Amino acid sequence: MSTTLPDTLRPLMWIGGSAVAASSGQTFEVVEPATEEVFAVLPRASAEDAVKALEAAAAALPEWRSTPGIEKAIILHAVAAKLREHKDRLATLITREMGRPLVETLDEVEWCALIFDYYAEIGRGDVGRTVSPGQRGQLNYTVKEPYGVVVAITPWNYPLLLLTWKAAPALAAGNTVVVKPSEMSPLSSCAMAEILADVLPGGTFNVVTGFGAEVGAPLVEHPLTNLITFTGSTATGRRIAVSAAQYLKTVHLELGGSDPLIVCDDVDLDVAARAACWASFLNNGQVCTSAKRILVFESVYDEFIAKLVPLVKALRQGNGLGPDVDLGPIVSKAQRDQVEKQVERARAEGAKFLTGAARPDRKGWFYEPTLAVDCPRDGVLCTEEVFGPVRPVIKVKDLADAIAVANGTPFGLGASIFTNSLERAMRASEEIRSGTFWINDPLTDNHAAPFGGMKESGLGRELGPEGLDAFRETKHVHLNYAVEHKGYWFPYDWGTGRNKIS
Numbered sequence: 240m241s242t243t244l245p246d247t248l249r250p251l252m253w254i255g256g257s258a259v260a261a262s263s264g265q266t267f268e269v270v271e272p273a274t275e276e277v278f279a280v281l282p283r284a285s286a287e288d289a290v291k292a293l294e295a296a297a298a299a300l301p302e303w304r305s306t307p308g309i310e311k312a313i314i315l316h317a318v319a320a321k322l323r324e325h326k327d328r329l330a331t332l333i334t335r336e337m338g339r340p341l342v343e344t345l346d347e348v349e350w351c352a353l354i355f356d357y358y359a360e361i362g363r364g365d366v367g368r369t370v371s372p373g374q375r376g377q378l379n380y381t382v383k384e385p386y387g388v389v390v391a392i393t394p395w396n397y398p399l400l401l402l403t404w405k406a407a408p409a410l411a412a413g414n415t416v417v418v419k420p421s422e423m424s425p426l427s428s429c430a431m432a433e434i435l436a437d438v439l440p441g442g443t444f445n446v447v448t449g450f451g452a453e454v455g456a457p458l459v460e461h462p463l464t465n466l467i468t469f470t471g472s473t474a475t476g477r478r479i480a481v482s483a484a485q486y487l488k489t490v491h492l493e494l495g496g497s498d499p500l501i502v503c504d505d506v507d508l509d510v511a512a513r514a515a516c517w518a519s520f521l522n523n524g525q526v527c528t529s530a531k532r533i534l535v536f537e538s539v540y541d542e543f544i545a546k547l548v549p550l551v552k553a554l555r556q557g558n559g560l561g562p563d564v565d566l567g568p569i570v571s572k573a574q575r576d577q578v579e580k581q582v583e584r585a586r587a588e589g590a591k592f593l594t595g596a597a598r599p600d601r602k603g604w605f606y607e608p609t610l611a612v613d614c615p616r617d618g619v620l621c622t623e624e625v626f627g628p629v630r631p632v633i634k635v636k637d638l639a640d641a642i643a644v645a646n647g648t649p650f651g652l653g654a655s656i657f658t659n660s661l662e663r664a665m666r667a668s669e670e671i672r673s674g675t676f677w678i679n680d681p682l683t684d685n686h687a688a689p690f691g692g693m694k695e696s697g698l699g700r701e702l703g704p705e706g707l708d709a710f711r712e713t714k715h716v717h718l719n720y721a722v723e724h725k726g727y728w729f730p731y732d733w734g735t736g737r738n739k740i741s
C-alpha cells in the first residue's frame with residue numbers, strides 16, 4: 240500500500256497560498272478505484288479549517304476585487320498557461336482518483352485552460368451599462384460587482400472541470416474562492432492550487448479537503464461566505480439551499496439529471512446507435528448529462544437494439560491509465576453498490592438485460608455496461624437518476640409519446656433528439672423542459688454558451704456570459720452633476736405643483 244503521490248505534488252490542502260495540514264491533524268485516505276488501493280492521504284478538514292480558509296479569502300478580497308480588469312486577465316491567462324504546462328500530471332491524478340481514461344482527463348485539463356482564457360477576456364469587457372437618466376444633468380449607470388467570498392463545492396465526476404466552471408468566472412468577476420472538492424477526488428484540486436500558488440495572489444484561491452458534513456456544511460453556514468456554488472446530487476443541493484436560505488445567501492445549484500435521448504424513425508440508425516452508446520456510457524454513465532434514458536420509436540426499436548447491443552458489448556474496460564480503454568471503473572465501492580441495487584430493483588420490476596448487469600471478474604470497482612429493456616415507465620430505471628453504466632431502452636409510439644416520457648421525471652438538465660425532421664426537432668426542443676437541448680449531437684458542451692438545469696436539476700447557469708453574471712451583483716449608480724436643491728424634497732407644497740418628481 241502506497242501513501243505517496245505519483246509525482247512531486249504534496250498531499251496538502253491550500254489556504255492563503257500555503258500548503259497546510261488539518262488543524263486537528265486528522266487525515267483521510269483517497270482510494271484508487273481501478274486498483275482499490277490507497278494512493279494518497281489528505282487533511283481531514285473541520286469547521287476550524289473552514290474558518291481559516293474563509294478568513295484567507297476575505298483578507299485577499301479587497302486587493303483582488305480592485306485589481307484592474309486587464310491585470311486580472313493577464314493573471315487568468317497565466318493560470319491557463321500553467322494548467323497546460325502541468326496537463327499530464329493533472330490528468331494522471333484525475334484518472335487515478337476517479338477512474339476516467341487518460342484520453343478524457345487530458346481533454347478535461349485542456350478544457351479548463353480554455354475556460355480560464357475565455358473568462359480572462361469576457362471578465363474585463365463587460366462591467367455594466369448606462370441607462371437613460373430621468374432628468375437633464377444626470378447620469379445613470381450600472382456596475383457589476385463581485386459578491387465577495389465564494390464557496391465552491393464540487394463533485395467527483397469531472398473534478399477539475401466543474402471546479403473551473405465556478406472558479407474561473409468567480410475570479411474573473413473579482414471574487415475570491417474557497418473550494419471544497421469531493422472527498423473521493425480531491426487530489427487534482429489540491430494539485431491545481433499548488434500549481435497556481437505562484438500565479439494567483441495568496442488567498443484568492445483556497446482548497447480545503449474533507450467531508451461534506453464536516454467542512455462543507457460549515458463553509459455554507461459561515462457569515463463570511465457570500466455565495467455558494469454547488470455541483471452534486473439533488474439531495475445535497477436541497478440541503479445546502481435550505482441551510483443557505485436561513486442566512487439569505489445566494490446559491491447556485493447544478494444537480495442531478497435523467498436526460499432522455501430520443502431516436503426517431505427518420506434517421507440513420509447506425510449513427511444514432513453509436514451516438515447513444517457514447518452518450519450513455521461516456522465516463523461509465525457518471526456524467527450529469529449522460530443519456531440516461533434511450534427512447535426509441537417503436538417502428539425502428541428492434542432494428543436499433545440490434546445495432547446498439549454489439550456496440551455496448553465491444554466497449555473495453557480497464558485501468559484508465561492504460562491504452563485502449565473506453566471505460567474505467569466506477570468511482571467507489573459505495574457508488575457501484577448503489578448502481579447494483581438499482582439493477583436488482585429493476586429486475587424485480589420485470590426488466591430484462593441485454594448486456595452486463597454484472598461485475599467483471601477483475602480487481603477495481605468495475606461494472607459491465609448494461610442495457611435494459613421492458614422496464615416499466617414508472618420503474619426505477621425510468622424515473623431515478625442512475626449514475627453508472629446502466630441504461631434502459633424505452634419503446635415510444637411517436638413524438639408526442641416520447642416528449643411525455645422525456646418530461647416524466649422531476650429532472651430537467653439536458654435532452655437530445657436524433658431526427659432529420661426540422662419540425663420534430665423544433666417541437667421537441669420547445670416542449671421538453673431542459674437546460675440544454677441537443678439535436679443530432681448529444682453531450683457536446685460549448686463553454687461560451689450557458690449550462691444548467693430546469694426543475695429539480697438546478698438553479699442558475701454556468702458557462703457563457705450567464706456564468707460570469709452568476710458571480711456579480713448589479714449596482715445602480717445615480718449621479719446628479721450639480722449639488723442643487725430638488726423641488727420634490729420636503730416641505731411638500733402640492734398647491735404649486737413644485738413637488739412633482741418628474
Ligand code: NAD
Nearest residue numbers: 393394395420421451455456471472475493494495496527
Ligand atoms: P454529492 O451531492 O454526494 O457531493 C457533492 C459535494 O457536496 C461533495 O464535495 C460533498 O462532499 C459535498 N457535500 C455533501 N454533503 C454536504 C453538505 N451537507 N454540505 C456541504 N457540502 C456537502 O454528489 P456526488 O456524488 O459527488 O456527485 C454526483 C452527483 O452530481 C450526481 O447526482 C450528478 O448528476 C451531479 N452532477 C451534476 C452536474 C451538473 O452540472 N448539473 C455535474 C456533475 C455532477
